[in-house]
Amino acid sequence: MPYVITSPCQSSRDGACVDACPVDAIHPSEDEPQFGVHPQLYIDPLSCIECGACAPACPVEAIYAHEEVPDEQREYIEINAAHYHN
Ligand code: SF4
Known part of the structure; x- marks a missing residue:
C-alpha cells in the first residue's frame, strides 16, 4: 500500500x-x-512504489505508510488519492 502525506x-x-x-x-x-x-x-498512490524514502526526509513527520496512518489522519488516504485520480 502507498505512503500518505498527512x-x-x-x-x-x-x-x-x-x-x-x-x-x-x-x-x-x-x-x-x-x-x-x-x-x-x-503522494500519487498509483505511482508510489512504497520504497519508504520520503518518510524520514519529512521534517514534520507528516508521511506514513498507508497501514500506519494514525486514526485521526485516515481521511488523508483519500485526500492524497483524490488529488490525482478524481
Ligand atoms: S519516496 Fe518512495 S514511499 Fe515515498 S512517495 Fe516516493 S515511491 Fe512512495
Whole structure:
C-alpha cells in the first residue's frame, strides 16, 4: 500500500520528500504552478512504489505508510488519492 502525506505537511510543505522520491510521485513541488494553491503536498498512490524514502526526509513527520496512518489522519488516504485520480 502507498505512503500518505498527512496534515502536519500544511505547516511546512518542505519539499524534501519530493527530492527523496525516486519515481516523482509527490506533487506539487515548489517549482510547479499548483504549489501556490494547495495547502500541502500529496503522494500519487498509483505511482508510489512504497520504497519508504520520503518518510524520514519529512521534517514534520507528516508521511506514513498507508497501514500506519494514525486514526485521526485516515481521511488523508483519500485526500492524497483524490488529488490525482478524481
Ligand atoms: S514511499 Fe518512495 S515511491 Fe512512495 S512517495 Fe515515498 S519516496 Fe516516493
